[in-house]
């Protein structure tokens with residue numbers, strides 16, 4: 001607790017990754033969401049930050065669900081959270097579609113992708129609902145927004161490839177092949193892009209919008225604007241710590257998800273975190289410098 005008081009004096013905002021940092025998903029819930037197990041110290045660390053007046057936000061690369069569903073998932077697990085505090089990869093995709101002047105979008109993935117694009121005011125339909133000939137008329141610019149979806153069919157991916165061949169650009173959450181869960185690795189959006197690239201005639205150059213892209217970094221910086229300095233908390237050096245480095249923020253690496261203590265030995269090529277702790281329980285007491 002003493003150390004969190006120190007952190008709260010040092011930081012005006014704390015952004016936390018979710019999977020592997022705050023919780024691990026364990027099983028599909030009734031309906032569309034997943035059940036999660038909180039990781040050690042996460043609830044207490046977040047509560048201590050809020051008690052100290054630190055701005056808290058959740059910065060996830062999750063693409064399937066909406067911020068509303070993710071905030072409800074956190075609340076169900078005992079962590080107060082509002083949708084406006086949840087930054088997602090589809091939120092970053094939508095922000096970039098607007099910046100690029102995209103006028104029409106087809107999507108692949110879960111409700112999180114469709115909802116984020118629609119919320120940005122851009123017309124969006126499922127890839128299967130688009131007639132490729134209608135998109136070949138040169139109007140646009142048009143785009144395909146892609147997030148993870150374990151249920152995709154090859155016919156749908158082929159339709160996306162046909163849309164790529166009309167000149168539509170593809171915006172994707174991440175190129176990661178998997179993401180971790182308590183019930184084993186789950187397919188990410190990387191293989192979806194690979195399948196579309198394999199079927200498209202035109203060369204595919206996806207716009208990657210999740211952490212640690214400059215687009216997600218801009219979304220995160222906008223969220224904490226005026227509350228610097230910022231601490232980024234995450235389990236993945238390649239995404240969470242790399243984005244903190246890009247933004248010039250301090251970072252806290254937890255070893256509850258993607259990264260193990262063994263991974264750190266000799267890992268000089270990785271972006272280096274400011275602090276490394278076994279889990280967020282340790283962050284409540286004695287953050288240690290990276291050995």
Ligand SMILES: [Mg+2]
Pocket residue numbers: 017018019020021234235236257
């Ligand atoms: Mg993570």
